[in-house]
Amino acid sequence: MSEPPRFDRGHTDDLMSFLAASPTPYHAVANTAERLEKAGFKQVAETDAWEGTTGGKYVLRGGAIVAWFVPEGAAPHTPFRIIGAHTDSPNLRVKPRPDTGAHGFRQVAVEIYGGPLLNSWLDRDLGLAGRLSLRDGSTRLVNVDRPLLRVPQLAIHLDRSVSAEGLKLDKQRHLQPIWGLGDDVRDGDLIAFLEEESGLAPGEVTGWDLMTHSVEAPSYLGRDQELVAGPRMDNLLSLHAGSTALASAAARENLPYIPVLAGFDHEENGSQSDTGADGPLLGGVLERSVFARGGSYEDRARAFAGTVCLSSDTGHAVHPNYAERHDPTHHPRVNGGPILKVNVNNRYATDGSGRAVFAAACEKAGVPFQTFVSNNSMPCGTTIGPITAARHGIKTVDIGVAILSMHSARELCGDRDPFLLANALVAFLEG
Template sequence: MQNIDELIADFGGYIQDSPSSYHAASAGAARLERAGFTRLDEAEAWPTSAGRYLVIRDGALVAWVQPAVATATTGFRILGAHTDSPGFKLKPKPSIGSDGWLQAGVEVYGGPLLNSWLDRELELAGRLVLRDGTEHLVRTGPYLRIPQLAIHLDREANNGLALNRQRQTQPVYGVGDRSSADLVAHLAALAGVDAAEVAGYDILTADTQAPARFGQNGELFAAGRMDNLTSVWAGLHAIETLTADPEHIVMLAAFDHEELGSETRSGASGPLLAEITERISLGLGADAAERARAYAGSWCLSADAGHSVHPNYGEMHDPNVRPLAGSGPLLKINANQRYATDAHGAALFARACEAAGVQYQEFVSNNTVPCGSTIGPLTATRLGIRTVDVGVPLLSMHSARELCHVNDPIALSGAISAFFAGA
């Protein structure tokens, strides 16, 4: 295995290449194509032979390795993750302003920690779609900032900051007459297309500060969008370095829109995973009963960010289960199935971590602090595939800049590799 410095540099590079879900899918596809994967078009017939394949649907990426031994009843080993992160999304008629300042009209995307986005150099990134239906990725680099009100003008700011999502989260990007400003035209120029041909766009904000290692021994790692590019990167690294022909059909399913509830055509509640697994099974000659048998022999690791114990807010965590950054990936457990892990899933993850030579730790919420959910229960419900929820422990989840230990993403990737290999 590559050393930790190389792997963390690779992880940080992927984050920098992925300021939006569309970029994350594109950058992931590019590295998989370099590793020998073939990109397929959903509107075309697909090969039925063994090989390495991938599909992009909007901001989602699905890649799989179909072994030569695959039959109509061969099961799947799926790593589920998501490409999107909380932030802000550009509104229609986005060129706004007030009192001589040029501003971008945005709305909140998902559930970001709003205060963490203040006083940071942000970029706009995403896709432009022209009238002819062609799609163009674009990013501005450092371009905007949401300025905080000076404490001299709000002496109570340190006693509790509450931001009005409409009035106080619109970033500035210049000064002048807003009637002459055109954000869409600027984005079109960066993409090398005619602004008059832009018929639609999905443009989001991203923090532009580069990922960084720091701390006593350089063991801490900070970056934006680690929820959930950590899991996407870990899955990419595991599937692209898969050498032996697996006994299962190995798959990375990186969905979009998890931060919004996943109910889209490229989200985990949509048809994407079911359609792709069905097309693969049909290509192997499976009938309905044989597909059901394949699903019965399948597993999904749902990998999403989790919480490390916070040293300043220890009372918010379970008093007895205290996962710590640097102590391995999390096995996420919830009695109400907000996470899909059950006893069989716990045993599977234990085997994978043992085979990879990495330790893992359990996570469960404090009973007075309801946990979020993941794509795990959605996958289990839609396809009936046994699913286990795992992830890397973070601090500052949903902040513009999150924190992990450098060992944990690498350990997760190792566990995924063992899972793909059949542990």
Template sequence: MSTAARPASFDRTHTDDLIAYLSASPSPFHAVASAAERLEKAGFRRVAETDAWDAAAGGRYVIRGGALIAWYVPEGVGPETPFRVVGTHTDSPNLRVKPIPDTGTAGWRQVAVEIYGGVPLNTWLDRDLGISGRLALRDGRAVLVQIDEPLLRVPQLAIHLDRQVNEGLKLDKQRHLTPIWGIGEVTEGSLIEYVAEKAGVAAADIVGWDLMTHDVQPPSYLGKDRELLAGPRLDNLLSVHAATAALAAVAGAELPYIPVLAAFDHEETGSESDTGAQGPLLGNVLDRSVYARGGTPEDRARALAGTVCLSSDMGHAVHPNYSERHEPGHHPMPNGGPILKVNVNNRYATDAVGRAVFAAACEKAGVPWQTFVSNNAMPCGTTIGPITAARLGITTVDCGIAALSMHSARELCGADDPYLLASAIKAFLEG
């Protein structure tokens, strides 16, 4: 663990911008659009996967659905130049709208939803929810929609009708998580008509949708000294934001590597999709970057052999009310700096070589860092790290920041950690 001291006072500009990013990114599609907007301001330009790519220096990015790959080609690099990749994901557990959404019972109008990812179901009860996502139109366009109004709510059963609720809440995913949004007769097509109106399109032109719910309560600082940050989708938009800021900051510099941001979708459901880490998107972008610079398969092999990936995802802070569930020798704390995530069963990809790369980046950035290891009796989750390492055969290290309430509708972390993580990522990309 690093002994570097955390600065006594902090400029919260980075965290303020993170709050704005979280508010503008209720869905993966909005997350990549918001990140792309920041990259555009830094001089990056969007390229289409269907176009030929050139060898010119500069920043580029591609968007496919809820995934974004961005990279910066420094002046004078060869086709065999290795990459420095920061891997993140744009999706978060939530409730997603079913293909036939209009439903109801007992005089209530409701919206049919499906559970996405590993959701602590009780955290979605009694919250004011909006709807966001994308609409697919008949002419082939995809339109983003974001309704931040308190539109839906999943009401909890009153304690008078469930006297044993405090002995253990049992929620049925099919019966108990259906939000209400009105009273009266259920009318087919009414939800999509409402969403279409908000999106400024005709309901008859909508042929498909990827819609999801989000808590409309905005992110905010928390505590007497505002030293904590509470908000939705910290897992893992905090890492996407940090990596975007770091990539924009190194663009234009003379670098020994080609810095890359890989923000994947569908990590929370296993990454098996064309926009997930198990898909070919990142590999295709890296290959095409090599070949656009006149490279050969030999150059590609050399480039990947020298490539390192920093998989950045949220980790667990020690919970004060459940400290016995954590590994007793490893208690990461908020505002203690980024955490190195280690698991010898390869649920995380970190090994000794990756640890050295991570430690060097934190040392260069002048930020402290911590280590996370799961309690042996509590199997840990996983990340895109092992997937990326296995798919591309590249050295990969897993990191993140310490947080509470992971996967809840609203999560909690240190307010200084987002900047500390971004600083470490910037140092990593600089090599």
């Protein structure tokens, strides 16, 4: 193994800034694009004809981004090295008719997105952010990043059964946040408020994709600040590490592969959308890259046959209070290095040859890695990995960083693991 990389807390500091600035998938891809622009990447439009020039390029589509770097001398059949991640996180999202209320409280009607730990959204100061669609056909990002909403929990004096039976939440009745007082609830109040916040004229907004977020800033935690608490680590931690690795790899010469970053939306609800991993976005970009360099379908087939994707997503660190929920011989630890995810029923896409690819990257980077497999008695989650492998016919390996409190409004990871993951991803992209 190479010498281990010297830990740079600046990477984790930068991750925390990225998390705070990215309350929605739309903000996450905009911030990723801005970072890639600074590294010399240029945006290309899907509606334009593409040229087979070298250099860094990226495509934005809603809450998804695909970025790639074409090295000098890359042939049409040059394989790709892909880092896959997702941009969405479980949360509370605003309904089409958002204005509601009862008993003197003004509330916002929300719908549950993905599988959040619902109790983690109670009694928490929430902001509101997302994408506004305007009358002229354009869009505008909005981020009210201050205490605006709150889902108040019922006092224990009014529900003594909580102590014995646990908290039981009705998704429709118990999770509508309050944002003011008054009996005069009027349709259009929330959107009018956001138009004013965004400097838009009344009636200019005709559509919206809005969601709540915790306004508490990411922070170091613990006696020695070895832990990081923050929102949306699942899975902006991987998107941040992937963009860092892509920018680093693009600065190298004589790359044997074309490095790619694919950040998809809608992983938390099945990936079936035009911006999800089960959609056509990634395959279209890769094929157009081959054809733009003068390639044929045969070149496309050769390139895909030699391609490898690392599907990077957060995984479960062993929980000190619930160790029996984990496989007894697989206990990934926080700050123990990235994890390799394995499931023989293909809930993860890793096989033995994929493990060898990841092990080689970690060895080259001097990074230790761990293995995660579920307890046989517990159902296993899944990722974009199996979807990517099946849809595009490319070798895919599931990896990530071990965290606690997955799907909470605030999750917990080690301060070193994001840095170690990024170093392993750089080595993977370099081949």
